[in-house]
Amino acid sequence: MIYFEKSQPAPVCLAIEKAKPSSENYKCGTVLQRLNTDFERKCYICESKNITNVNVEHFRPHKGDRNLMFDWNNLFLACQHCNNIKLGNYEDLIDCTNEAANIEGRILLYLEVFPMEVVGVSVFELEMAKETETTVALLHAVYNGTTPLKQIESSNLRNAILEDLLDFETCLERFYDNRGSEKHKKWILGKIKIHLSKSSAFTAFKRQIVRDDANYLADFESFFD
Numbered sequence: 001m002i003y004f005e006k007s008q009p010a011p012v013c014l015a016i017e018k019a020k021p022s023s024e025n026y027k028c029g030t031v032l033q034r035l036n037t038d039f040e041r042k043c044y045i046c047e048s049k050n051i052t053n054v055n056v057e058h059f060r061p062h063k064g065d066r067n068l069m070f071d072w073n074n075l076f077l078a079c080q081h082c083n084n085i086k087l088g089n090y091e092d093l094i095d096c097t098n099e100a101a102n103i104e105g106r107i108l109l110y111l112e113v114f115p116m117e118v119v120g121v122s123v124f125e126l127e128m129a130k131e132t133e134t135t136v137a138l139l140h141a142v143y144n145g146t147t148p149l150k151q152i153e154s155s156n157l158r159n160a161i162l163e164d165l166l167d168f169e170t171c172l173e174r175f176y177d178n179r180g181s182e183k184h185k186k187w188i189l190g191k192i193k194i195h196l197s198k199s200s201a202f203t204a205f206k207r208q209i210v211r212d213d214a215n216y217l218a219d220f221e222s223f224f225d
């Protein structure tokens with residue numbers, strides 16, 4: 001999970017739909033386009049990019065509460081896999097659209113490949129806050145699966161992460177390989193910059209690889225947008 005800035009003000013249609021007693025249309029007007037742009041076409045939970053099963057997710061489950069149903073700040077973009085796992089099961093999560101909540105400074109994600117391919121989730125807090133605990137549980141569930149069906153989906157998700165991380169690691173290796181020309185090095189640097197931008201898939205994992213190495217951090221931290 002990484003920080004996303006939610007554009008303001010809210011699409012006007014939300015207040016109009018809320019005022020209609022029987023309407024539950026919170027996907028009105030420009031809502032979908034705005035969410036797609038704000039969340040960089042990514043699921044805010046698993047960071048999959050260009051998702052084919054797009055869901056508009058209520059960060060705080062509305063349970064029929066029209067204030068929460070039509071609250072722009074409560075509408076997030078998620079993939080179906082994550083939305084199905086979250087449903088009403090994980091309340092009180094770290095809000096990744098609140099910069100002050102500092103999601104990237106609190107939760108660390110890494111992919112373990114041996115002995116089993118599994119996503120690890122660590123925290124930087126000595127005393128874990130309730131919202132951190134819930135967010136860790138959700139991320140574990142999303143990346144490693146819950147039911148047998150979800151385990152298959154999560155395994156596909158981890159394969160996508162692995163492929164992306166292998167490409168990123170190859171770029172890092174090539175950047176430090178002195179045999180390449182200056183032109184090639186610049187091109188590789190451009191690729192690294194794209195990998196570390198918030199619009200890339202699985203950015204949290206790649207930024208963690210950079211944070212774990214003092215040289216990488218010195219050379220590439222400026223690419224964290």
Ligand SMILES: [Zn+2]
Binds near residue numbers: 082
């Ligand atoms: Zn997802």
